[in-house]
Amino acid sequence: MTGATRVRQERAEATREAILDGAAIAFDAMGFGSTSLTDIAKHSGVTKGAMYFHFQSKEALAKELMTMTTQFEATPYVARYDVPGVQTAIDLTHEMAYGLRTSARVRAGVRLVIELGSFTEPDPTLYNRWVESVRDMLAQAQGRGDLKPEVGIGDLAVYVVGAFAGVQIASQVRTSRNDLKERITDMWTWLLPGVVPPRRASRFLPAGSPGLWEAIDALESSG
Structure with a gap:
């Protein structure tokens, strides 16, 4: 690869990232239906031609942001388990809650997933990806005896994803998500006794593990 080719690729990647950031800001503020390509171009600082080079439509941009948000297995801390x-699963929801408070991309992605009805044909794939990721975690937990044997892990995974979605919306409306960490902690505090055997209950921290918050603190310090 020549130096000139490398420079062109780096510029193209920087433009793509700028478009995603601009789209995230616009979608986060206005939602899918009210956001125009002009809005995205304004927030991105690029031309519409540059946008079309990287993304063929507003829908393509929205789906890219949703896909990035729902790739739970790739999140920075949880991926190290x-x-x-x-x-x-607990730490995952807290990490997502942190992302909602600090990242326009995460906020936009989650808003877009919830607003799937904005599309002509709502696609359950992204919700299903969330559910599958959580279900895989819970299946391993049940195999080790960390979940009661009568718990249906598929149903529990659906509930966790749905509960998180509802809790974060209520927190957004009530406090602009300032209390989201506490509300996610409450969610797990009430849920764990119903699904975890009493002898294993002390192993799990509804407020998130120390390692998670150490990783987040380090991320904030480096930023």
Whole structure:
């Protein structure tokens, strides 16, 4: 690869990232239906021609942001778990809650997922990806005896994803998500006794593991 080719690729990637950032700001503020390509271009600082080079439509931009948001297995801290389980699922929701408070991309992606009805044909794929990721974590937990044997892990995964979605919306409306960490902690505090055997209950921290918050603190310090 020549130096000139490398420079062109770096510029193209920088433009693509700028478009995604601009789209996230616009979608986060106005939602899918009220956001125009002109709005995205304004927030991105690029021309419409540049946008069309990277993304063929507003829908393509929205789907890219949603896909990025729902790739739970790739999140910075949770991806380091060697043996996923109940605490992984807890930490995952707290990590997502942190992202909602600090990242326009995460906020936009979650808003777009919730607003799937804005599309002509709503697609359950992204919700299903969330559910599958959580279900995989819970399946490993049940295999180790960390979940009661009578718990249906598929149903529980659907409930966790739905509960998180509802809790974050209520927090957004009531406090602009300033209390989201506390509300997610409450969610797990009430849920765990119903699904975890009493002898295992002390293993899990509804407020998130120390390692998660250490990683987040380090991320904030480096930023």
